Amino acid sequence: QALSQCGLPAAAVQAIESPDRELVNQLLKLDRYVDMLIPRGGAGLHKLCREQSTIPVITGGIGVxxxxxxxxxxxxxxxxxxxxxxxxxxxxxxxxxxxxxxxxxxxxxxxxxxxxxxxxxxxxxxxxxxxxxxxxxxxxxxxxxxxxxxxxxxxxxxxxxxxxxxxxxxxxxxxxxxxxxxxxxxxxxxxxxxxxxxxxxxxxxxxxxxxxxxxx
Known part of the structure; x- marks a missing residue:
């Protein structure tokens, strides 16, 4: 709604609402549609993205x-x-x-x-x-x-x-x-x-x- 009110495509921002972690593995292979991944989470998620993604990944934000x-x-x-x-x-x-x-x-x-x-x-x-x-x-x-x-x-x-x-x-x-x-x-x-x-x-x-x- 906010995007539409600003004259932007409503589908420009999307959210995956399911907590199913298998969807992450599927997302990591969608290089035909996704240009860049920036994972937000712990070291395990970052490691998974670096090892499994066919899309360029920017990682960071781990806090010890x-x-x-x-x-x-x-x-x-x-x-x-x-x-x-x-x-x-x-x-x-x-x-x-x-x-x-x-x-x-x-x-x-x-x-x-x-x-x-x-x-x-x-x-x-x-x-x-x-x-x-x-x-x-x-x-x-x-x-x-x-x-x-x-x-x-x-x-x-x-x-x-x-x-x-x-x-x-x-x-x-x-x-x-x-x-x-x-x-x-x-x-x-x-x-x-x-x-x-x-x-x-x-x-x-x-x-x-x-x-x-x-x-x-």
């Missing part, structure tokens, strides 16, 4: 997003932001996948994180350094696997690992991130400015949820 909790954080405010980033819509590409926690606050902060995530139904995937502070808490905790750092969970799962300092947090993000959305929680202006300057992501946040933009 991080929050670094600095040693100067306000615990209550930090937990609220972390909950928003992880729980508000776990399947979104800018939801939180890995929480990096400064080792100097681990003994005090991680037990509080466990309570918050347990209430939200989040499973924590803990590094060896973080595990002792989470074991025995109310949240479901399992050991993180190295491959987990490179994948989107798209679910109520969260990697938790300790880092020595801001330098280590930035290094982790550079190694495992996808330049999508990353954030720092801190009361240090100098650390906030360094994080924004050194993390090369499309959206970099200070004391805000990664869910602030994109992802629906």
């Amino acid at each position: 997003c991080h929050i670094y909790a600095d040693d100067s954080i306000d615990f209550d405010k930090a937990l609220t932001v972390i909950e928003s980033a992880k729980v508000q819509r776990p399947s979104a590409c800018n939801s939180l996948e890995t929480l990096l926690v400064n080792q100097h606050i681990a003994d005090r902060f991680l037990p509080e994180l466990s309570k918050k995530m347990a209430a939200a139904g989040v499973t924590l995937h803990a590094s060896p350094s973080a595990m002792p502070y989470l074991t025995g808490g109310p949240a479901n905790v399992v050991a993180v696997e190295e491959a987990n750092y490179n994948d989107e969970w798209l679910s109520n799962d969260l990697n938790v690992t300790l880092v020595d300092d801001l330098d280590a947090a930035v290094a982790h993000i550079r190694e495992h991130g996808t330049q999508h959305s990353d954030a720092i929680l801190t009361r240090s202006l100098s650390n906030a400015e360094r994080f924004v300057r050194e993390v090369d992501s499309s959206a970099v946040y200070v004391n805000a949820s990664t869910r602030f933009t994109d992802g629906g």
Whole structure:
């Protein structure tokens, strides 16, 4: 209706309303009718399109997003932001996948994180350094696997690992991130400015949820 009102062909924009995934496989072969595909979804969909499509494909948008909790954080405010980033819509590409926690606050902060995530139904995937502070808490905790750092969970799962300092947090993000959305929680202006300057992501946040933009 909107297209017709603007004098454009009503069939210029179409929607496939069926949730049947087999239709995706059919679409990937319609090179006679479709000039370009831009998949919007997780890594599995992107991989399927790259491998099966007979149509040129532009892929991107996968989000392995991080929050670094600095040693100067306000615990209550930090937990609220972390909950928003992880729980508000776990399947979104800018939801939180890995929480990096400064080792100097681990003994005090991680037990509080466990309570918050347990209430939200989040499973924590803990590094060896973080595990002792989470074991025995109310949240479901399992050991993180190295491959987990490179994948989107798209679910109520969260990697938790300790880092020595801001330098280590930035290094982790550079190694495992996808330049999508990353954030720092801190009361240090100098650390906030360094994080924004050194993390090369499309959206970099200070004391805000990664869910602030994109992802629906």
